[in-house]
Amino acid sequence: MHRTREIESDYFHKVVDCQYACPAHTPVPEYIRMIADGRYSDAYMVNWKSNVFPGILGRTCDRPCEPACRRGRVEAEPVAICRLKRVAADLKSDVSDRMPPPAAASNGKRIALVGCGPASLTVARDLAPLGYQLTIFDKDTKSAGMIRSQIPRFRLPEEVIDEEVGYIAALGGIDMRFGTPVDSLKGLLTEDYDAVFVGSGAPRGRDLDLPGRAEAAANIHIGIDWLSSVSFGHVETIGRRVIVLGGGNTAMDCCRTSRRLGGDDVKVIVRSGFDEMKASPWEKEDAMHEDIPILNFRVPTAFTHENGKLTGVTFEVVEALFDAKGRRKLVPSGDPDEHYECDDVLLAVGQENAFPWIEKDIGVEFDEWEMPKVDKATFQSTLPGVFFGGDAAFGPKNIIWAVAQGHDAAISLHKFCQGEDVAVRPPPGVTLVSQKMGIHEWSYDNDISNDIRYRVPLRDKKEALKSVKVEVELGYDLQQALGEAQRCLNCDVQTVFADKLCIECDACVDICPMDCITFTEDAPDDAGGEADLRGRLSAPAGNLTQDLYVSGKLGTGRVMAKDEDVCLHCGLCAERCPTGAWDMQKFYLDMTYAGADA
Amino acid sequence: MTYILKPQLHHPLLPTNSLGYTRRDYEGSVSTLCAGCGHDSISAAIIQACFELELPPHRVAKLSGIGCSSKTPDYFLGNSHGFNTVHGRMPSVLTGANLANRDLIYLGVSGDGDSASIGLGQFAHAIRRGVNMLYIVENNGVYGLTKGQFSATSDRGSKSKKGVVNTDAGIDMVSLALQMGATFVGRSFSGDKEQLVPLIKAGLAHKGAAFIDCISPCVQFNNHVGSTKSFDYVREHNEAVNTLDVIMPRDPIHVSYKPGESVRVQQHDGSILSLHKIAELYNPANRAQALGYLQARATRGQIVTGLLFVDPEAGDLHDAVGTIDTPLNQLNEAELVPGAAALEKLNAALR
Numbered sequence: 012m013h014r015t016r017e018i019e020s021d022y023f024h025k026v027v028d029c030q031y032a033c034p035a036h037t038p039v040p041e042y043i044r045m046i047a048d049g050r051y052s053d054a055y056m057v058n059w060k061s062n063v064f065p066g067i068l069g070r071t072c073d074r075p076c077e078p079a080c081r082r083g084r085v086e087a088e089p090v091a092i093c094r095l096k097r098v099a100a101d102l103k104s105d106v107s108d109r110m111p112p113p114a115a116a117s118n119g120k121r122i123a124l125v126g127c128g129p130a131s132l133t134v135a136r137d138l139a140p141l142g143y144q145l146t147i148f149d150k151d152t153k154s155a156g157m158i159r160s161q162i163p164r165f166r167l168p169e170e171v172i173d174e175e176v177g178y179i180a181a182l183g184g185i186d187m188r189f190g191t192p193v194d195s196l197k198g199l200l201t202e203d204y205d206a207v208f209v210g211s212g213a214p215r216g217r218d219l220d221l222p223g224r225a226e227a228a229a230n231i232h233i234g235i236d237w238l239s240s241v242s243f244g245h246v247e248t249i250g251r252r253v254i255v256l257g258g259g260n261t262a263m264d265c266c267r268t269s270r271r272l273g274g275d276d277v278k279v280i281v282r283s284g285f286d287e288m289k290a291s292p293w294e295k296e297d298a299m300h301e302d303i304p305i306l307n308f309r310v311p312t313a314f315t316h317e318n319g320k321l322t323g324v325t326f327e328v329v330e331a332l333f334d335a336k337g338r339r340k341l342v343p344s345g346d347p348d349e350h351y352e353c354d355d356v357l358l359a360v361g362q363e364n365a366f367p368w369i370e371k372d373i374g375v376e377f378d379e380w381e382m383p384k385v386d387k388a389t390f391q392s393t394l395p396g397v398f399f400g401g402d403a404a405f406g407p408k409n410i411i412w413a414v415a416q417g418h419d420a421a422i423s424l425h426k427f428c429q430g431e432d433v434a435v436r437p438p439p440g441v442t443l444v445s446q447k448m449g450i451h452e453w454s455y456d457n458d459i460s461n462d463i464r465y466r467v468p469l470r471d472k473k474e475a476l477k478s479v480k481v482e483v484e485l486g487y488d489l490q491q492a493l494g495e496a497q498r499c500l501n502c503d504v505q506t507v508f509a510d511k512l513c514i515e516c517d518a519c520v521d522i523c524p525m526d527c528i529t530f531t532e533d534a535p536d537d538a539g540g541e542a543d544l545r546g547r548l549s550a551p552a553g554n555l556t557q558d559l560y561v562s563g564k565l566g567t568g569r570v571m572a573k574d575e576d577v578c579l580h581c582g583l584c585a586e587r588c589p590t591g592a593w594d595m596q597k598f599y600l601d602m603t604y605a606g607a608d609a
Numbered sequence: 610m611t612y613i614l615k616p617q618l619h620h621p622l623l624p625t626n627s628l629g630y631t632r633r634d635y636e637g638s639v640s641t642l643c644a645g646c647g648h649d650s651i652s653a654a655i656i657q658a659c660f661e662l663e664l665p666p667h668r669v670a671k672l673s674g675i676g677c678s679s680k681t682p683d684y685f686l687g688n689s690h691g692f693n694t695v696h697g698r699m700p701s702v703l704t705g706a707n708l709a710n711r712d713l714i715y716l717g718v719s720g721d722g723d724s725a726s727i728g729l730g731q732f733a734h735a736i737r738r739g740v741n742m743l744y745i746v747e748n749n750g751v752y753g754l755t756k757g758q759f760s761a762t763s764d765r766g767s768k769s770k771k772g773v774v775n776t777d778a779g780i781d782m783v784s785l786a787l788q789m790g791a792t793f794v795g796r797s798f799s800g801d802k803e804q805l806v807p808l809i810k811a812g813l814a815h816k817g818a819a820f821i822d823c824i825s826p827c828v829q830f831n832n833h834v835g836s837t838k839s840f841d842y843v844r845e846h847n848e849a850v851n852t853l854d855v856i857m858p859r860d861p862i863h864v865s866y867k868p869g870e871s872v873r874v875q876q877h878d879g880s881i882l883s884l885h886k887i888a889e890l891y892n893p894a895n896r897a898q899a900l901g902y903l904q905a906r907a908t909r910g911q912i913v914t915g916l917l918f919v920d921p922e923a924g925d926l927h928d929a930v931g932t933i934d935t936p937l938n939q940l941n942e943a944e945l946v947p948g949a950a951a952l953e954k955l956n957a958a959l960r
Contacts, residue, residue: 085618451612459616514840516645516828517800521653524616524633526623550620567844581616589645589828 013536014510014563023443023598025558026575027503029092032079034415036439036602037061039076039092040503044455046098047496052106054099059106059178061602062414063133064158066171069097070484071162073260073291073409081502084554085525085577088464090498094484098492100171106178111140113183118142120428123204125193128156129410130210130401132179133417137605138425139182146204147185150192152243154180157212157402158410160239161261163268164480196369196397205428206396208420209369209383210413213402217361219256223314227321227356231314234265234359241268241479250354252276254324256311257359258288263295265357266303271479278351279305280324282341284331297483300469301476309349310341314356323352362407382406389433390420398423421605440601445594446504447585453595455504457582460497467491501580503598508571510563512592519584519593525577526550528584533570544572552576615639627859632660637687641680647799647825648678648747652685654802655716655745658809659686662857670706670713674699674728677754678720678747678825697728700735700744704926707740710936711927714813715742722752725761725780732782736789736818741925743812743819746782747799749827750838757830768835781907783917786820787900792923793819794899796914798843799826807853808916814855816877817923824912848906850888850915856881876921884916893919 015022025031029039038057045054058065072093080089120143124131127149135145153159154176158167180187193199199207216233218224224231230250234257240246253274255266258281269277279298281288285307288295295305309326316322328346331339364382369375374394376384383392385399392399400420401413423433446454468485469475475483487495520528526549534540534547544559545551552574562571585593615636623631635656640649659669666688673679675696682691690713694702703717717735724732724746735744750763757770764779786794793815797805805823812819824843826832832839837846858879874882874894884893892898899918906913 085621458613459618461617514645514828514832515800516647516826516840517650517653517802518645521649522615522640524619526620550622553622566841577620579616579618581613583613583615587640587644587649589643 013561015558015560022558022560023505024600026505026578027598028079028081028557029076029090030503030600032075033062034075034412035062035418036415036600037076038503038600040499040501041599042099043090043092043095043496043499044501046095047456047493047499051099051102052104052109055103055106056109058096058099062411063136063179063417064129064175064410064414065096066100066175067158067167068410069093069095069100070167070171071158072096072411075411081500081577082498085500085579086463091464091467091495094467094487095492095495098487101486102489102492107181110178111182113181114140114142116142117144117184120144120205121146121203122206122208122424122428123148123199123202124208124210125199126156126209126211126401126403127151127154127187127189128210128212128401129158129413130212130403130417130420131156131208132176133414134208134210134400134421134424135185136179136182137418137421139179139184141425141606143184143428145185147187148191148193149187149189151239152189154187154189156210157235160242161235161264163238163264164242165267165271165475165478165483166264168480168482192368194368196375197373200373200396204396206398206424208424209397209399209403210401210417211366211403213362213364213407215363215365216358217363219311219358219360221311221313223316223321226319227314227316229319230321230354231356231358234261234357235362237357238264238268241272246272248273250274252353253278253355253357254351254353255279255357255359256324257281257361258283258290259359259361260290260294261362262357262359263290263298265359266298267301268479269355269357270301270303270476274355277303278353279303280309280311280326280351281305281307282310282329284308287339301472308341308344312348315350321354321356323350324356325350364403364406388419388436389423390416391423391427391433396427398427418602418604422603425605437603437607439603442599442601443505443507443596444599445596447594451586453504453582455501455595455597456497457501457504457580457595459500459579459581460494462494462498464498465491465495502578504580504582504595505598506560506573506578506580506582506584507594507596508560508562508573509592509594510565510571512590513562513565513571514590514592515565515567515569516589518587518589520549522583522587524581524583525579527574527576527578529572529574530565530569531572533564533568545574548572548574550574613639626660626663628663628665630660630666632656634688635659635666635686637682637684640684642677642684643753643829645828646677647749647827648681649684650799650802651745651747651805651823651825652681654799654805654809656685657802657806658813661806662810662813664714664813668712668714669716671716671718672699672703672706673718674720674723676720676723677749677827678718679723681747682718697723697726697731699723700728700731700740703742704735704738704740707742707926708930708932709938711741711932712936715740716813717742717744719744719746721746721748721750721760721762721782725782729761729780733785733789736786736791736820739790739792739818739923739925739929741816741818741927743809743815743821745809745812745821745823747825748782748822748838749825749831750779750836751827751831753827753830764837767837768833770830770833770836772835781903782820782822784900784903786822787896787903787918790818791820791918792817792920793916794918795820795916796822796824796912798824798847798914800840800844801847801914804849804852804914807855810855811853811876811880811882811916811919814857814876814878814880815919815923817920817925843912846910846912848888848911848913850886850891850902850913850917851893852885852887853916854883854885856883874919874921877923882916882919882921887915893917
């Protein structure tokens with residue numbers, strides 16, 4: 012087998028599952044250790060640098076890190092990474108003096124940003140300290156885009172949004188113009204900006220054109236528009252009986268908001284099966300906890316109405332059939348159609364991009380799905396000075412994706428404005444440092460906690476349902492936070508092996524609690540070789556996404572092969588190694604942001 | 610030593626045996642020996658062997674004397690019976706325990722100091738009495754706990770870490786065990802679990818006195834150039850006479866060797882030892898030949914390993930003494946004190 016080259020490749024980054032899965036590559040174990048150490052402000056700043064909105068994301072992130080978490084492969088549940096992020100935000104002290112100072116002088120470049128959501132705000136955060144003059148346009152009367160308009164207050168209090176947008180506004184050089192929709196890109200381009208960033212999101216909720224839609228229109232609402240109206244105080248009540256159509260996170264927000272605005276018989280009804288719903292599992296749990304049933308395999312066929320008023324929705328009952336290729340098809344089950352009575356319907360069946368304000372003749376090309384043609388690495392459109400990011404670039408995703416894309420777009424905008432090649436991307440900085448402090452002492456806590464995942468305490472249901480503005484989750488208290496932080500396996504503290512020092516005494520093999528290490532004959536350097544080697548491991552992994560760490564040839568002609576899959580990073584291999592062939596070294600990935608390579 | 614406890618979490622696919630135990634359930638506390646000690650590998654091999662034999666941990670008794678090796682029973686079989694005896698006296702305590710309760714499986718763990726110096730007499734007599742046990746000597750050829758003096762098994766001419774040459778002849782525990790009548794004799798190396806684990810399994814399954822001399826490098830005091838018990842030296846001079854598969858009565862029999870290449874020996878408990886010859890002329894059923902072979906190879910500087918001798922028909926001390934099948938510790942007062950009439954009868958028989 013080819014000897015593993017640790018530093019040059021993504022190898023060790025991949026071992027840190029959470030960080031690798033995070034679009035912004037937030038150094039998760041690093042900030043969790045800081046929390047365990049009581050360094051909440053430091054933990055907050057590590058997050059702030061990477062994901063810009065720790066307090067917001069700590070409550071609302073879609074958490075791509077958690078399904079990836081190694082802890083979930085060695086016991087029942089992953090570390091509650093997201094809610095620990097909130098802990099850092101909740102327990103920090105005043106961090107305003109840690110924020111970058113406003114630029115000493117303007118660099119003379121002006122950039123227009125369309126939309127004041129997470130993507131644009133990230134671009135502004137990255138570029139303002141470099142001296143750019145940034146103008147942000149938004150149709151809403153307040154900042155933060157979908158963060159404020161679509162996420163209900165009982166999940167995300169307004170103070171948290173204001174605080175974190177405030178840190179960005181304080182960077183200077185940013186002119187936020189609310190209630191100012193951009194209705195012509197052509198017009199904007201004539202205003203002498205050096206570049207334009209489009210972070211206008213996916214603002215159009217999909218409609219459902221079924222019989223009765225027009226007649227009962229007064230009581231059928233588009234989910235994201237309705238949520239926005241609730242957020243801005245234009246809507247304060249809803250009917251007693253509500254049906255939410257759709258199975259994504261917007262549907263969950265709609266049904267839970269309805270429960271707080273007078274809906275006491277609220278149902279979610281979805282086409283697909285419960286397990287295939289797009290909503291995150293925890294959001295479904297939260298909805299069901301608030302006595303909202305989720306009915307699956309029901310396709311709406313008509314809105315029923317009487318005297319111009321909605322009376323209910325008719326559904327065809329379906330079942331899932333899978334063809335030879337494993338593709339799912341919903342076919343009628345043969346059961347009679349069902350009718351559910353209701354006073355209001357909320358449609359949460361998807362959202363779309365809409366660019367009626369971008370003229371077709373100015374050089375920004377669109378593809379067959381009416382999406383702008385955007386470079387996946389540089390976020391540049393076909394018109395060189397115009398860049399896209401967030402939902403506006405590649406369709407609806409989550410806040411953390413918008414942040415990651417904002418960082419990348421900011422690099423491009425900076426390079427573009429400085430007359431550099433946007434295609435040349437600065438590589439991240441990588442360090443690997445030994446954590447050895449003494450013979451059996453490490454700079455991290457290597458004693459593995461046996462605690463199971465701590466539940467986040469919730470406000471009493473009766474209280475929580477009284478107002479749409481009362482936050483449901485109370486967040487971890489200090490003891491729970493410290494307990495949960497100890498569950499992190501410190502996957503960034505890597506097991507690094509030096510072939511030349513190994514005497515093949517087997518001490519590491521004997522002590523490893525997870526049977527990760529095998530000394531065995533070498534295998535050919537090809538795909539078949541890896542399969543062969545995997546078959547000879549002391550405990551072959553079920554999960555093949557984690558690589559094997561393979562040494563060069565040792566004294567006996569064998570190689571050391573370590574399966575990274577379920578390594579606890581407990582460091583016992585290094586503690587029991589008599590020659591220091593194993594060492595625990597902290598991998599740190601320093602993402603490069605705009606201006607850092609100058 | 611290591612400060613933290615070994616994490617309880619284990620590999621999600623870790624197999625269980627018919628008792629529902631994983632290999633991890635046969636572990637003990639975390640070793641306090643030096644990092645890299647060969648003894649820890651032997652402990653791991655014992656854990657693996659007991660797991661594979663599916664031994665109920667509470668049916669095993671582990672006994673040891675004094676020394677680095679004699680500390681190891683703390684590091685395996687944490688749910689078994691244990692007795693850490695005085696220096697060199699493990700064989701006697703084991704003999705006594707075995708007489709009192711013949712139903713347990715006895716594992717004696719000792720070192721070269723404990724068995725070849727202070728306990729040499731005890732060792733010899735437990736072997737010659739045929740106590741039903743597996744006696745493992747974790748042989749590193751050095752007094753590690755007292756910082757590196759030669760032990761009685763150090764080879765003449767080998768060098769200490771400080772450069773002193775050993776002038777005394779070394780005691781070969783394997784030859785001694787053969788001469789004392791051990792009915793199962795093997796030698797192995799802590800760095801070769803593929804050889805060691807089946808040997809331990811076969812030894813535990815053997816009825817009678819089973820002995821394994823396991824060379825176990827002391828990374829701290831006997832792993833240098835000039836040592837004859839270092840990892841490098843043993844790997845270079847290791848001459849295995851055979852490889853061994855142990856097939857328990859409940860196991861499906863599948864043997865990877867072609868017919869004629871392996872010898873099968875059925876032991877008292879039904880276990881089958883499938884021996885694959887490596888050394889053409891070596892016959893593990895012949896005690897005299899084994900002794901000669903060992904001598905001849907030793908003069909060439911080779912360390913002979915493998916299953917060196919086995920007598921599958923061997924009896925044990927209980928057979929010789931004629932004790933009843935019920936363990937003595939389960940007999941009640943009526944059975945143990947048959948009364949004056951019985952004593953009278955016995956006395957009369959001796960007049």
